[in-house]
Amino acid sequence: MERKEVATLPSFSHFIQTLIETKSVFLKAMLLTIELTVVSILIGIVIGLFFALLKISKIKVLEFISDAYVYLVRGTPLIVQIFILYFGISGIFLLPDFWAASLALALHNGAYISEILRGSIQAVDKGQMEAGRSLGMTKVLTLRRVILPQAFRRALPPLGNQFIIGLKDSSLAAFISMNELFNVATTLGSNNFDEMTYLLIVAIYYLVLVALLTFVVNRFESKLAVSDR
Amino acid sequence: MDTKEMIKINQLNKSFGDLHVLKGIDMTVYESDVVCLIGASGSGKSTLLRCLNFLEKKDNGNIIIKGKEVDPNTDNLNKIREKVGMVFQHFNLFPHKTVLENIIEAPIMVKGVDKEEAISKAKQLLSKVGLEDKLDVYPNKLSGGQKQRVAIARALAMEPEIMLFDEPTSALDPELVGEVLATMKELAEEGMTMVVVTHEMDFAKEVADWIVYMHDGKIVERGNPEQFFSNPKEERTQEFLKTTILK
Numbered sequence: 001m002e003r004k005e006v007a008t009l010p011s012f013s014h015f016i017q018t019l020i021e022t023k024s025v026f027l028k029a030m031l032l033t034i035e036l037t038v039v040s041i042l043i044g045i046v047i048g049l050f051f052a053l054l055k056i057s058k059i060k061v062l063e064f065i066s067d068a069y070v071y072l073v074r075g076t077p078l079i080v081q082i083f084i085l086y087f088g089i090s091g092i093f094l095l096p097d098f099w100a101a102s103l104a105l106a107l108h109n110g111a112y113i114s115e116i117l118r119g120s121i122q123a124v125d126k127g128q129m130e131a132g133r134s135l136g137m138t139k140v141l142t143l144r145r146v147i148l149p150q151a152f153r154r155a156l157p158p159l160g161n162q163f164i165i166g167l168k169d170s171s172l173a174a175f176i177s178m179n180e181l182f183n184v185a186t187t188l189g190s191n192n193f194d195e196m197t198y199l200l201i202v203a204i205y206y207l208v209l210v211a212l213l214t215f216v217v218n219r220f221e222s223k224l225a226v227s228d229r
Numbered sequence: 230m231d232t233k234e235m236i237k238i239n240q241l242n243k244s245f246g247d248l249h250v251l252k253g254i255d256m257t258v259y260e261s262d263v264v265c266l267i268g269a270s271g272s273g274k275s276t277l278l279r280c281l282n283f284l285e286k287k288d289n290g291n292i293i294i295k296g297k298e299v300d301p302n303t304d305n306l307n308k309i310r311e312k313v314g315m316v317f318q319h320f321n322l323f324p325h326k327t328v329l330e331n332i333i334e335a336p337i338m339v340k341g342v343d344k345e346e347a348i349s350k351a352k353q354l355l356s357k358v359g360l361e362d363k364l365d366v367y368p369n370k371l372s373g374g375q376k377q378r379v380a381i382a383r384a385l386a387m388e389p390e391i392m393l394f395d396e397p398t399s400a401l402d403p404e405l406v407g408e409v410l411a412t413m414k415e416l417a418e419e420g421m422t423m424v425v426v427t428h429e430m431d432f433a434k435e436v437a438d439w440i441v442y443m444h445d446g447k448i449v450e451r452g453n454p455e456q457f458f459s460n461p462k463e464e465r466t467q468e469f470l471k472t473t474i475l476k
Contacts (some may be wrong), residue, residue, distance in 0.1 A: 125321070130315075131323070133284065133307075134282055134284065134315035135311075135339065136311035136387060137307070137335055141338060227324055227325050
């Protein structure tokens with residue numbers, strides 16, 4: 001059996017020096033990672049809300065469609081979905097790389113987000129819908145004004161978690177040659193025969209991004225929590 | 230006394246699966262009447278009340294609101310619900326909205342009332358229920374009694390002609406019951422037509438024009454409070470009153 005080459009840890013000064021030297025390349029890649037993440041999360045929320053509403057519609061056909069979507073997405077690896085959108089759909093109409101990756105990530109995140117939202121909508125007290133209806137509000141109006149704001153608030157912690165997963169999953173776009181963080185790290189690493197240094201550097205970038213994202217979600221959470229104070 | 234019929238129901242039936250909850254209910258509520266529905270848990274009184282604003286769908290029978298029969302399949306129930314306010318046992322205030330926002334939500338969104346106007350009306354209603362200082366407070370900062378009074382103000386903001394109360398004091402600590410009943414009594418004195426599901430016999434005795442006693446999905450006895458409490462005709466009623474008064 002062939003032995004894997006053992007990488008040694010870079011010295012601290014070498015690590016810092018490389019970190020500084022490559023900063024402009026990585027910052028550019030980070031921008032792409034952020035774009036992929038934000039676009040795919042935003043579209044994912046729309047998709048997720050749509051399928052969550054189908055699921056709670058109490059209409060059998062719509063429930064089935066929602067179930068089928070969630071099953072297909074959760075039942076296949078993200079990398080397979082990305083390749084299918086990149087190669088498969090490209091055969092029918094050409095999707096730019098960025099949109100193939102973004103859409104694949106959005107469809108993927110959307111399935112998990114729809115499950116999060118469905119749960120949080122159903123967790124809102126039944127009396128809230130009744131109160132809205134008793135005031136002459138329609139079902140849709142009550143949903144929009146009363147149920148969804150409460151459901152979103154409840155969904156924020158698991159949504160934040162899903163956003164972090166989405167951010168890290170965007171690294172898979174490297175496999176369709178998007179020059180995002182992970183791709184830049186592996187490319188530079190192998191060009192310089194110095195993989196470990198670059199992997200450690202890219203880990204730092206992801207950690208910073210996750211910290212920022214967590215901060216934003218927490219801020220949002222405490223802003224929405226005013227009614228608890 | 231005015232004898233306009235606000236609610237009339239004929240042979241109302243309702244089942245939940247195999248459970249036959251309402252078995253042919255006939256009832257009429259006249260304008261400015263206060264009707265108290267009493268009876269043991271499971272007797273169908275809450276279901277009857279919920280049928281009156283169509284939160285539960287009847288199986289058969291007629292429901293006539295202000296002289297017009299309502300067909301829940303074709304009529305616009307939202308229009309009817311605007312006229313029929315409801316107060317719930319568990320208040321069901323919107324927790325993400327302040328007291329003021331709770332009250333102005335439906336007038337603005339449903340009736341298209343101007344915001345300034347809705348706010349001034351809401352302030353009026355809040356001072357009526359004695360909570361004018363709670364305008365910008367969120368519901369979770371209120372006591373149960375305060376929440377229920379806000380819920381009453383919220384229902385009144387739609388300017389209903391009929392108010393339904395579904396055990397409005399059952400979820401309250403005993404010392405908070407009085408303030409809610411006082412608000413309801415005031416409303417009754419202003420001539421509001423009210424149907425109240427309650428276990429508060431003293432309130433029923435004092436405020437109701439009619440008592441309706443239900444047992445096992447049927448109306449067993451009805452009468453004015455004096456006759457009903459002092460001289461009930463039916464054996465079932467006598468038994469029920471014995472147990473509740475002892476309690």
